[in-house]
Amino acid sequence: MKFLSGFSGFENNFSRFVNRFSYEEKRRSLGENAYFCGKIIFMRIDIITILPEMLEGFVRCSILKRAQDKQLAEIHLHNLRDYTADKWRRVDDYPFGGFAGMVMKIEPIENCITALKAERTYDEVIFTTPDGERFDQPMANTLSLHKNIIILCGHFKGIDYRIREHLITKEVSIGDYVLTGGELAAAVMADAIVRIIPGVISDEQSALSDSFQDNLLAAPVYTRPADYKGWKVPEVLLSGHEAKIKEWELEQSLERTKRLRPDLL
Numbered sequence: 001m002k003f004l005s006g007f008s009g010f011e012n013n014f015s016r017f018v019n020r021f022s023y024e025e026k027r028r029s030l031g032e033n034a035y036f037c038g039k040i041i042f043m044r045i046d047i048i049t050i051l052p053e054m055l056e057g058f059v060r061c062s063i064l065k066r067a068q069d070k071q072l073a074e075i076h077l078h079n080l081r082d083y084t085a086d087k088w089r090r091v092d093d094y095p096f097g098g099f100a101g102m103v104m105k106i107e108p109i110e111n112c113i114t115a116l117k118a119e120r121t122y123d124e125v126i127f128t129t130p131d132g133e134r135f136d137q138p139m140a141n142t143l144s145l146h147k148n149i150i151i152l153c154g155h156f157k158g159i160d161y162r163i164r165e166h167l168i169t170k171e172v173s174i175g176d177y178v179l180t181g182g183e184l185a186a187a188v189m190a191d192a193i194v195r196i197i198p199g200v201i202s203d204e205q206s207a208l209s210d211s212f213q214d215n216l217l218a219a220p221v222y223t224r225p226a227d228y229k230g231w232k233v234p235e236v237l238l239s240g241h242e243a244k245i246k247e248w249e250l251e252q253s254l255e256r257t258k259r260l261r262p263d264l265l
């Protein structure tokens with residue numbers, strides 16, 4: 001991540017915010033994996049899960065639906081049980097060593113990943129796990145530049161460690177808490193990644209001005225009426241003076257970040 005991370009300190013955050021690069025400059029600066037096909041970037045996410053029904057509604061709604069309708073992204077769900085060889089479609093087994101809980105078996109996972117890899121090349125094979133690298137906006141930005149990624153949702157006590165050693169290229173956690181399974185983590189990641197693909201959100205800049213895009217929280221936003229029972233919108237936003245409005249936006253961002261998330265500065 002050359003552009004959006006790797007800097008620290010207040011001065012750098014300030015100047016990065018002021019000297020905003022265009023969306024395409026940012027994406028180009030993010031390196032070789034940037035996939036430009038004229039103006040269109042297309043991304044495919046394959047999610048491997050034992051609970052596809054948990055994600056089916058989610059991937060057909062809101063931003064993920066819009067991205068797929070516009071043919072900017074495809075999200076495919078794969079039921080891990082379809083890749084088992086035994087008649088009970090078992091995906092887990094007892095752990096060696098007599099530990100508690102069940103462990104996800106190698107075979108179905110390897111079968112599924114191998115089948116997907118036979119069709120195309122993947123940039124990352126991600127495993128969702130509470131002991132993974134913390135998911136954040138810079139990671140979402142980097143992943144959104146990829147063409148094809150696999151997300152394997154963890155379950156039970158974990159997966160046979162050999163999968164992590166031999167098949168997984170990245171382990172990701174969405175926070176320091178333990179979820180029942182990795183499906184929610186996969187949903188969070190897919191949403192954050194897909195929404196920043198250019199063209200998914202109608203105004204590209206609106207994704208760029210999200211909180212965290214410059215390690216700064218976003219400025220407050222308001223809509224009509226300008227005066228609601230005496231609760232007034234800041235005067236400057238009604239002035240039509242673009243430079244002053246930009247200055248106000250930056251001041252607000254910095255003030256909110258200092259007050260609410262000083263760790264970001």
Ligand code: ADE
Nearest residue numbers: 128129130173174179185
């Ligand atoms: N699976 C269970 N807990 C998780 C977490 N916090 N992040 C990612 N995957 C998980």
